[in-house]
Each structure stands twice: as structure tokens, then as C-alpha cells.
Amino acid sequence: MASKFTVSNRTGWLMAGPAVLLIAGFVILPFFLAFYFSFTNQRLVSPNPTEWVGLANYRQLLGVTTLTLEPVRDEAGAIVMKDGAPEYPSIRTLTRNNPDRPDLAGMREWFSFSLGGDSRTYVLARDVVFMKAIVNTFIFVLVVAPVQAGLALGLALLINQRLKGINVFRAIYFMPVVVSIVVVSLLWRLIYDGQSGLLNNLLGAISFGLIPPVDWLGNPSTALGAIIAMSIWQAVGFHMVIWLSGLQTISPTLYEAAAIEGASKWQVFRYITWPGLRNTAVLILIVITMQAFGLFAQIDVMTNGGPLDSTQTIVFQAVERGYGKQDISGGSAISVILFVIVLSISLIQRWLTREKS
Numbered sequence: 001m002a003s004k005f006t007v008s009n010r011t012g013w014l015m016a017g018p019a020v021l022l023i024a025g026f027v028i029l030p031f032f033l034a035f036y037f038s039f040t041n042q043r044l045v046s047p048n049p050t051e052w053v054g055l056a057n058y059r060q061l062l063g064v065t066t067l068t069l070e071p072v073r074d075e076a077g078a079i080v081m082k083d084g085a086p087e088y089p090s091i092r093t094l095t096r097n098n099p100d101r102p103d104l105a106g107m108r109e110w111f112s113f114s115l116g117g118d119s120r121t122y123v124l125a126r127d128v129v130f131m132k133a134i135v136n137t138f139i140f141v142l143v144v145a146p147v148q149a150g151l152a153l154g155l156a157l158l159i160n161q162r163l164k165g166i167n168v169f170r171a172i173y174f175m176p177v178v179v180s181i182v183v184v185s186l187l188w189r190l191i192y193d194g195q196s197g198l199l200n201n202l203l204g205a206i207s208f209g210l211i212p213p214v215d216w217l218g219n220p221s222t223a224l225g226a227i228i229a230m231s232i233w234q235a236v237g238f239h240m241v242i243w244l245s246g247l248q249t250i251s252p253t254l255y256e257a258a259a260i261e262g263a264s265k266w267q268v269f270r271y272i273t274w275p276g277l278r279n280t281a282v283l284i285l286i287v288i289t290m291q292a293f294g295l296f297a298q299i300d301v302m303t304n305g306g307p308l309d310s311t312q313t314i315v316f317q318a319v320e321r322g323y324g325k326q327d328i329s330g331g332s333a334i335s336v337i338l339f340v341i342v343l344s345i346s347l348i349q350r351w352l353t354r355e356k357s
Contacts, residue, residue: 037332044326057333063126065107067094071118079118088120095124130334133312136224140231140313141292148232148239149284153277155236156243157269170244174237181234185301188230192216192302217303220310227298227311235291239284246280247273282353286346293342314338 038057042050071079071086080087095104107124110131114120125131159170176184191198194215203211216226250273258268296315303311305320314334322331 034332034335037329038336040329042328042332044323044328046326053329057329058337059126061127061130061330061333061337063107064110064131065103065124067091067104067122067124068119069122071120086118086120091122091124129309129312130317132309133314133317136311137293137295137313137315139224140228140295141289143228144232144292145285145288148236148288149281151232152236152239152284153243155240156247157273159240160244160247173240176234176236177238179234181297182301184230184234185298188226189217189302192226194218218307220308223303223307223311227295227302230302231292231295231298235288239288242284242287243277243280246277250276282349286349289345289349290342293338314341 039052039054040050041053041056069088071088074080091109094101095107098104104124107126108128110123110125110128112120112122155173159166159173194200194213194217197213197216199216200213204213214222216222254272254276255268258272263271294315295313296319299305299311299313299316300319305312305316315338318331318334318338320331321327321334
């Protein structure tokens with residue numbers, strides 16, 4: 001006869017079984033398949049058999065090198081000028097059919113710089129678009145994480161008051177979180193419209209027409225910043241609630257003692273509030289960082305990676321390669337690279353937290 005513990009355990013597994021199967025089929029199995037496909041030339045639809053290519057996908061994605069060139073000189077040895085600047089040899093002549101530098105085959109110019117003198121250093125990449133996606137993703141994370149956390153903390157401190165009707169403000173600040181990110185992206189795409197968008201109309205009215213209309217999502221210099229601003233606004237309410245829960249765990253007697261001692265508001269925040277929120281701060285930074293690295297929906301709805309690849313991100317590239325271009329192996333390799341990046345940052349954050357404690 002089975003014991004009560006055995007029967008209970010069996011019942012629990014039967015109830016959890018469907019969820020376990022779904023997680024295994026849609027999370028765990030694809031996770032390991034992505035590792036396998038990243039070492040092959042797997043296509044979404046292809047009559048050719050799958051072949052093992054080793055690290056070829058990673059070399060294609062992460063291949064970067066530098067090339068230093070001297071300016072072109074005429075027969076007299078003088079530097080040839082073009083548009084007021086020294087003219088340099090064409091990069092294409094060095095990366096195409098160049099028997100002297102086979103390692104440069106297929107590479108393209110990413111950016112260039114000069115450290116003084118006449119020579120100029122060019123940074124070449126095998127996949128310039130993916131390099132831009134990595135840079136854009138890190139810019140997004142480095143801006144969104146501190147700004148969103150700081151704004152959320154400020155809002156939490158404002159609404160952590162015993163005032164009549166304060167719950168109304170809490171609901172207003174949290175409202176954008178419950179709206180679908182796709183709907184929010186469509187709404188902000190209309191706000192950012194370069195012709196008749198709300199933002200341009202508002203800026204024109206405030207400046208009495210002195211500020212000209214800006215195509216916020218069509219300009220490479222403003223597109224990523226516009227998406228960053230929208231993303232911060234959309235999710236700040238969620239992190240505000242987490243900060244608020246942390247604030248409410250701090251004992252009120254500490255604030256009463258600080259008031260008796262005549263501590264200023266800054267001293268109360270520095271010596272009571274912030275130490276009490278240390279664990280909450282770690283949680284929020286980790287959550288924001290993970291969410292920021294997963295940036296996709298805003299890009300897909302608002303810019304589709306443009307203009308001029310200025311809003312490409314790692315996740316968008318993974319989806320675009322895997323399904324848009326039917327390159328499952330390339331998309332899987334990008335997913336693995338993203339996993340390694342996120343795992344490394346998580347370990348660093350955990351190590352820094354232990355060091356501080």
C-alpha cells in the first residue's frame with residue numbers, strides 16, 4: 001500500500017507534468033538545438049543536407065581586424081587630397097581578390113580613426129551589421145539600466161507617502177506596463193512621426209516654430225535614442241513597484257529615530273533608505289539588464305532595424321537571420337553569443353555583489 005507521501009508526490013508530478021513537457025519542448029530542447037545548429041550550415045528550408053562547419057559561423061560573425069594605411073601620394077611624393085582631406089587606398093581593392101592578404105577576404109570597413117600623422121587605421125569586420133547590433137545593444141543597456149532604475153526609484157519615493165488618493169498616481173504610473181509593448185510601439189511611432197507627429201507639433205508650439213520637425217525614427221542619429229526614451233517610459237512603472245515593495249520593508253522606527261535626531265532628508269536617504277534598498281537595487285539592475293538585452297519588439301515595430309542599421313540589436317539580428325533569411329545556423333550562433341554575454345554579465349554582477357557584502 002502506497003504511503004500518503006508517495007501518493008501526494010505522484011499527484012504533484014501528474015499536475016506539473018504538462019508544464020514540464022511544455023518547458024522541455026519549447027525552452028530546454030531549443031536551447032540545446034541552438035548550440036548544435038550553430039556549428040552547422042543548417043537552413044530553414046534547403047534541399048541540401050546539413051553539414052558540420054565547426055566555428056565558421058562564429059568566425060563570420062565575430063571576425064574583426066585592423067588595417068593601417070598610408071595616404072595616396074603623387075609622383076612628386078605629395079599627399080593627394082580629396083575634398084580637403086588626404087585620400088587613402090580603396091578598402092575594396094584590399095579585401096577582394098587580394099592574394100597578399102587572404103585574411104581580409106570578404107571584410108568590410110566598420111569605422112576608421114587617426115591617431116596623428118598621415119596614416120589612418122581602419123577597423124574591418126566580416127559582418128558589419130552584427131557588429132553594429134552588438135554596439136547598439138550595449139548602448140541601450142548602459143543607458144536604460146541606470147536611467148530607468150533611477151527614475152523608478154524617484155517615482156517610488158514620491159508615491160511612498162500616506163496621502164489621500166496616492167493609489168491613483170500609482171495606477172497612472174503603472175498603466176503603461178500593462179499595455180502590450182506592440183501597442184505602445186505603434187502609439188509612439190505615431191508620436192515620433194516626422195510630418196505630423198505629436199512630439200514635433202508640441203516642440204513647434206513651445207518654440208513658436210523655431211524648432212523644425214525632426215524625423216525621429218528616420219534619422220540614424222536620433223532613431224536609437226527615440227527607442228531608448230520610449231522603452232524607459234514604458235517599463236519604469238514596473239520597476240517602480242519593485243522599489244516600492246523594498247521601501248515598505250524598511251522599519252518605520254528607523255525614520256522616527258532619524259526625525260528625533262534631526263537628520264536631513266539626504267541623510268535619511270543615505271543612511272537608512274539606500275542601505276535598506278541594497279538587495280532590491282541588485283534585483284532591479286539584473287532584471288533591467290536582462291530585459292534590455294532582449295530588445296526586439298520595439299525595433300521590429302518601429303524601425304525594422306533601420307535607418308542604415310542604426311537600430312539593429314542582437315535579438316533582432318537572431319530573428320532576422322533565422323527566419324527572415326532562413327539561416328538557422330547563423331541565428332543560432334547569434335543566440336549562443338547573446339547567452340554567453342548575458343551569462344558573463346550575470347556572473348560579474350553576482351561577484352560584485354559578493355565583494356560589496
